[in-house]
Amino acid sequence: xxxxxxxxxxxxxxxxxxxxxxxxxxxxxxxxxxxxxxxxxxxxxxxxxxxxxxxxxxxxxxxxxxxxxxxxxxxxxxxxxxxxxxxxxxxxxxxxxxxxxxxxxxxxxxxxxxxxxxxxxxxxxxxxxxxxxxxxxxxxxxxxxxxxxxxxxxxxxxxxxxxxxxxxxxxxxxxxxxxxxxxxxxxxxxxxxxxxxxxxxxxxxxxxxxxxxxxxxxxxxxxxxxxxxxxxxxxxxxxxxxxxxxxxxxxxxxxxxxxxxxxxxxxxxxxxxxxxxxxxxxxxxxxxxxxxxxxxxxxxxxxxxxxxxxxxxxxxxxxxxxxxxxxxxxxxxxxxxxxxxxxxxxxxxxxxxxxxxxxxxxxxxxxxxxxxxxxxxxxxxxxxxxxxxxxxxxxxxxxxxxxxxxxxxxxxxxxxxxxxxxxxxxxxxxxxxxxxxxxxxxxxxxxxxxxxxxxxxxxxxxxxxxxxxxxxxxxxxxxxxxxxxxxxxxxxxxxxxxxxxxxxxxxxxxxxxxxxxxxxxxxxxxxxxxxxxxxxxxxxxxxxxxxxxxxxxxxxxxxxxxxxxxxxxxxxxxxxxxxxxxxxxxxxxxxxxxxxxxxxxxxxxxxxxxxxxxxxxxxxxxxxxxxxxxxxx
Numbered sequence: 083x084x085x086x087x088x089x090x091x092x093x094x095x096x097x098x099x100x101x102x103x104x105x106x107x108x109x110x111x112x113x114x115x116x117x118x119x120x121x122x123x124x125x126x127x128x129x130x131x132x133x134x135x136x137x138x139x140x141x142x143x144x145x146x147x148x149x150x151x152x153x154x155x156x157x158x159x160x161x162x163x164x165x166x167x168x169x170x171x172x173x174x175x176x177x178x179x180x181x182x183x184x185x186x187x188x189x190x191x192x193x194x195x196x197x198x199x200x201x202x203x204x205x206x207x208x209x210x211x212x213x214x215x216x217x218x219x220x221x222x223x224x225x226x227x228x229x230x231x232x233x234x235x236x237x238x239x240x241x242x243x244x245x246x247x248x249x250x251x252x253x254x255x256x257x258x259x260x261x262x263x264x265x266x267x268x269x270x271x272x273x274x275x276x277x278x279x280x281x282x283x284x285x286x287x288x289x290x291x292x293x294x295x296x297x298x299x300x301x302x303x304x305x306x307x308x309x310x311x312x313x314x315x316x317x318x319x320x321x322x323x324x325x326x327x328x329x330x331x332x333x334x335x336x337x338x339x340x341x342x343x344x345x346x347x348x349x350x351x352x353x354x355x356x357x358x359x360x361x362x363x364x365x366x367x368x369x370x371x372x373x374x375x376x377x378x379x380x381x382x383x384x385x386x387x388x389x390x391x392x393x394x395x396x397x398x399x400x401x402x403x404x405x406x407x408x409x410x411x412x413x414x415x416x417x418x419x420x421x422x423x424x425x426x427x428x429x430x431x432x433x434x435x436x437x438x439x440x441x442x443x444x445x446x447x448x449x450x451x452x453x454x455x456x457x458x459x460x461x462x463x464x465x466x467x468x469x470x471x472x473x474x475x476x477x478x479x480x481x482x483x484x485x486x487x488x489x490x491x492x493x494x495x496x497x498x499x500x501x502x503x504x505x506x507x508x509x510x511x512x513x514x515x516x517x518x519x520x521x522x523x524x525x526x527x528x529x530x531x532x533x534x535x536x537x538x539x540x541x542x543x544x545x546x547x548x549x550x551x552x553x554x555x556x557x558x559x560x561x562x563x564x565x566x567x568x569x570x571x572x573x574x575x576x577x578x579x580x581x582x583x584x585x586x587x588x589x590x591x592x593x594x595x596x597x598x599x600x601x602x603x604x605x606x607x608x609x610x611x612x613x614x615x616x617x618x619x620x621x622x623x624x625x626x627x628x629x630x631x632x633x634x635x636x637x638x639x640x641x642x643x644x645x646x647x648x649x650x651x652x653x654x655x656x657x658x659x660x661x662x663x664x665x666x667x668x669x670x671x672x673x674x675x676x677x678x679x680x681x682x683x684x685x686x687x688x689x690x691x692x693x694x695x696x697x698x699x700x701x702x703x704x705x706x707x708x709x710x711x712x713x714x715x
Contacts, residue, residue: 084446085301085351085359087430091366091384092358100389101365104357105283107143107315108368110136111158111270112258113245115226119209119265121216127226127246129263130253139261139270142279145286145357147312151187154195156202156279157269158261161243165223166192169257170242202278210264210272217262228252257325290353299352301359310356317360319367321378322436330363330441367434371396376484377502379435379444383510386428391451398458399483399509407462407481410455425452431510433503444503447510457512464550466565467678470685471540480542483509489544490522505547514554520674523548527677528607535603536585536684545681552674563675567682573665574672576652577613578679581606583649584624586687587642591627593634610676613664621661 095101102108114129131137142156154163161167166188196218203211226246231239232254243255262269269275294308316327331349366372366382372392374381381399385391397406433445449457465481479485487502488494507513523544530538539545549563556562561570567579585602601620609616624646632639653662668676 083448084432084443085355087386087428087448088359088362089301089355090386091430092362094387095362095365098389101361102140103280104361105143105145105280106140106276107361107364108138109141109158109259110138111141111261112136112256113260114263114268115217115260116248116263117213117217117265119213121213121218121220121222123217123222123225125248126250127248128260130247139268141261141270142276142283143315145283145290145314147314152190152194154191154198156198156282157275158259159195160257160259161255162188163191163195164260165227167227167243169255202275202282206274206278208274210262210267210269211275213264214262214269227255287353294353297350299350299355301351301355304352307352307354309350310353313351313356313360315357315360315364317363317367317434317441319364319375320380320434320436320441321375322438323441324439328436328439328441330360330443332440363434370400374399374483377487377497378499379433379502381431381433381502381506383429383431385424385451386430388424388427388451391424391427391429391454395454395458398462399506402462402479402481404479410459411462425450425455427451429454433506435499444499445507447507449511454510457510460512461509461550464553465546467542467546467549468566468682468685468689469542470681470688471542481546482543485543486547489526489541489547490519492526508550508554515551517551517555517671519551520548520670523551524610524670524673524677528610531606532599532603535600539681539684545678548674548678552671552678555671560671563678567686571652572675572679573653574668574675575679576649577609577617577664577668578676578681579683580617580646580649581609581620581676582680582683582687583642583645584620584627586684587624587627587631590638590642591630606680610668610673610680612667613676614666617664618661 092101096103110131110133112131112133114131116124116129118124139158141158144153144155146153161169168184168188196215199211199214199218202208203215228244228246230241230244232244232252233239244252245255246252290308292308294311296306297309298305299307299309313329313331317323317330318327320328331351363382366384367380372382372384374396383392383395394406397403398410427450429447429449429451431445431447432443435442435444462481465486469480483502483505484494487497487505490501491497501519504513504515504519508515527538527544549565553562561568561572561575563575568575570576581602585600588601589596601623605616605620609620628639628643631642650662653664655662
């Protein structure tokens with residue numbers, strides 16, 4: 083089903099001009115060798131294509147299998163193919179026999195590269211290619227390539243290939259690729275050479291087909307078609323795979339043999355179908371509107387017919403702006419475009435990870451666009467929670483998948499693929515993330531509160547995800563946690579609210595100038611897990627703070643006392659003059675409810691204070707205006 087959907091996508095995307103045509107792919111190439119018409123190097127060195135903002139070229143891609151070695155690309159390649167030089171001189175085999183084999187392989191690859199250039203030059207009578215051949219015969223690369231150190235007096239630095247750039251400076255070579263520019267024209271952009279390669283690629287395919295076994299393609303169902311012996315091109319860009327790429331379909335072990343068939347023939351797929359699904363995956367992975375890399379996996383998604391769907395979904399996953407979310411919640415099938423006609427369109431998603439030379443399918447999803455949009459709507463409704471802080475990162479909004487996932491770890495690099503996948507499926511399929519995700523989130527919260535104080539509450543992503551996990555995993559008798567503070571009969575939630583009030587009371591007792599750790603930093607961990615022992619201490623402590631506040635501001639003390647009494651009424655009271663009876667312990671889900679009660683009470687108190695201060699400012703401003711008018715100012 084996955085490979086069928088990828089082939090369908092390729093046919094639609096190539097028809098619409100979205101994906102590269104057969105025989106070509108998009109790739110970053112760092113070094114451009116500038117030549118004049120006589121094959122001489124122009125300028126002081128090579129032209130560098132910057133990595134971050136540099137151009138990705140549409141380049142010819144050979145269909146010949148490279149696993150046996152000796153195969154070079156057309157018009158571009160690396161040190162071995164173009165100059166017959168080893169990428170790392172220090173890695174040359176000490177064994178004479180193996181070293182000789184290395185040199186032979188490099189020589190074969192180098193011969194293949196220049197044989198292709200010579201053949202094209204003769205067939206086309208191409209002046210630019212003749213200039214490239216003249217450059218080759220002159221061995222001019224010695225003028226811009228040097229083995230050594232960037233600074234010779236640096237003892238710690240290992241020697242490597244140094245490349246001289248047009249400015250005259252040298253840069254370290256990092257297994258990069260080269261291409262050619264003749265008289266100001268980059269040969270990869272030459273339309274005559276592109277057309278020549280299209281013809282060559284067809285010939286390569288025909289040669290491959292003539293040597294392939296004939297059978298039935300499992301994807302297309304066609305009979306008597308050439309079956310692919312190797313699934314190429316390789317899939318690149320999947321986390322955990324090698325830099326040269328990996329294969330989705332593997333057949334290099336005896337365990338993959340069945341019914342006397344070995345290699346790929348026990349799962350026969352035709353050459354065109356293999357190329358289509360491989361090119362589709364490479365396109366999806368490299369396109370930010372169709373994929374997202376997070377926590378060791380890459381999420382790929384697409385709709386069968388509509389491109390607008392992928393554009394919207396990629397934004398909702400990576401950078402969900404508040405206004406886009408509001409539009410989605412109000413008009414589920416409206417967004418940057420009109421989706422009213424795409425509700426029944428098919429939506430596909432595949433989650434990939436890597437294991438060296440293999441691509442692993444972690445999850446496969448096939449639903450309608452309408453189902454996906456409704457699940458997205460429910461996702462953002464469940465994430466909705468009042469914000470304590472107005473300072474949010476515009477590059478990574480709080481409800482982005484990345485910001486939500488990293489609330490479970492100390493550093494983003496520690497993020498596990500299982501967490502990212504769980505949240506992704508919760509968004510697109512409407513699943514409930516595991517209740518065990520609460521454990522790392524609550525641990526990080528408790529640790530940061532003890533270390534950094536109340537600034538740990540400024541992470542809206544953490545509490546949005548807490549609310550979603552708790553509500554989606556709640557039992558029949560559990561109360562739904564609303565986006566804002568709620569007056570509910572939930573012991574754990576109300577214990578969290580009570581701790582927030584005790585914290586605010588302590589701050590008021592010290593005129594909001596408390597130095598050192600407060601009750602939250604000291605007691606949050608124990609109060610959220612063993613409330614009976616912690617609140618016994620906090621109850622005695624809050625009475626001391628109330629007396630201190632009452633001496634300064636009796637009205638404020640009475641207001642805080644009323645808030646405490648309203649919450650205390652929800653607990654079991656052994657007698658009128660005794661403190662409430664708190665539970666001995668809270669389980670994981672109750673600890674999550676405690677955290678939400680604490681957070682929402684803090685957010686409510688902050689917003690009330692802000693509103694009060696704003697009203698005071700407005701009152702003062704109005705009085706000043708009135709006085710100025712009276713005085714004629």
